[in-house]
Amino acid sequence: MSNTDNTSIHEFDFSLICEYFSSTERQGPGSPEVTLKALSFIDNLRAESRIVDLGCGTGGQTMVLAQNAPGQITGIDLFPDFIRLFNQNAEKLNLQERVKGEVGSMDNLSFQEEELDLIWSEGAIYNIGFVRGLTEWRKFLKTGGYVAVTEASWFTDERPEEIERFWMDAYPEIDTIPNKVTQMQKAGYVPVASFILPENCWTENYHVPQVAVQEAFLKKYAGNKMAEEFIGFQRYEAELYSKYKAYYGYVFYIGKKI
Numbered sequence: 001m002s003n004t005d006n007t008s009i010h011e012f013d014f015s016l017i018c019e020y021f022s023s024t025e026r027q028g029p030g031s032p033e034v035t036l037k038a039l040s041f042i043d044n045l046r047a048e049s050r051i052v053d054l055g056c057g058t059g060g061q062t063m064v065l066a067q068n069a070p071g072q073i074t075g076i077d078l079f080p081d082f083i084r085l086f087n088q089n090a091e092k093l094n095l096q097e098r099v100k101g102e103v104g105s106m107d108n109l110s111f112q113e114e115e116l117d118l119i120w121s122e123g124a125i126y127n128i129g130f131v132r133g134l135t136e137w138r139k140f141l142k143t144g145g146y147v148a149v150t151e152a153s154w155f156t157d158e159r160p161e162e163i164e165r166f167w168m169d170a171y172p173e174i175d176t177i178p179n180k181v182t183q184m185q186k187a188g189y190v191p192v193a194s195f196i197l198p199e200n201c202w203t204e205n206y207h208v209p210q211v212a213v214q215e216a217f218l219k220k221y222a223g224n225k226m227a228e229e230f231i232g233f234q235r236y237e238a239e240l241y242s243k244y245k246a247y248y249g250y251v252f253y254i255g256k257k258i
Contacts, residue, residue: 013226018081020230023213027057027082028123029201029250030150035064035122038252041193042118042146045069049117052076054106054137055124059086059099065120066090066099075101076109106133111140121149123250126171130180134187134255141257147189150197150250153177159247166240167248177251189255197250207238 021027045051049071053062056075066073075086086101104110106121107128119141125133130151137147152167154176167174175183181191214231221227 013230014079016221016227016230018079020213020217020234022058022081022085023216024206024209025058026060026206026209028150029197029206030061030122031198031201031205032061032064034197034201034252035061036068037195038148038193038254039065039069041254042069042148044117044144044146045071046117047071050074050115051118051120052109052111052116052140054109054119054121054133055127056086056101057082057124059089059101061120061122062086062099063089063093063095066095067093071098071117073099075099076104076106077101078103078105107136109137109140113139114142114145116140117142117145119145119147119149121147123150125149125151126173129173131173131183131187134184134189138188138257143257145257146192146254147257148252148254150252151180152248153180153196153251154248155196156247160244163240163244163247174248180251180253184253184255187255188257190258191253192256193252193254195252197252199245199249201250202241202245207241210234210238 047070051065051069051071051073053065053073053075056062056077059075062073062075077083077086080103083101083103090096090099090101119137134147141147152171152174154174157176177194181194184191214234217227218231
């Protein structure tokens, strides 16, 4: 597809995406402050607790969790390159005794029923879908266990057509915050908290650091159409955010299994 507007990220070569995001500290919008804020709603963690971070990427948020919460943490991601970097990051911070990354898929988890105290997932549940993820993961949580996920959400009932079209193509399950909270409740959780990620999670923590990475990437892959279109897509996404951030963003949803 030559028209960036119609290209969805799902059409790009995974090895390119991996290489690109391996060079960035974050693979999605977020911040240590936001991770800690979400963690502040979770009150059941002990040294023997089992925590899983699904779609952990290279582990930016996982390491923040590990430095601020007790328990054994497993990071799971589809991409071996991310998990290699994840485990290196854990070692650098001397967390390797408590934090381990494993290659795996969030739609095929091998945990026992009621084995986990906390399921975390920042910027990744869209891979399986919000309702499906919450519903399928629930069995792995103990009663009273928590799920904490970030999810793309509309802030208003109406929005401009360009941004509506972009998201309906990228992730049709995007919905308003009250509807997402209702979905969480219907999936068998008490909705403990939901809050919008501040703008800096998108700008200075996600889009701005990508600028230098994009330049280097285009230099390395000069003439490679797939790489050029991928960078075009990333830039378009950043442009849309600066234009339409009043209408959408990521929201942290925290639920407690009943």
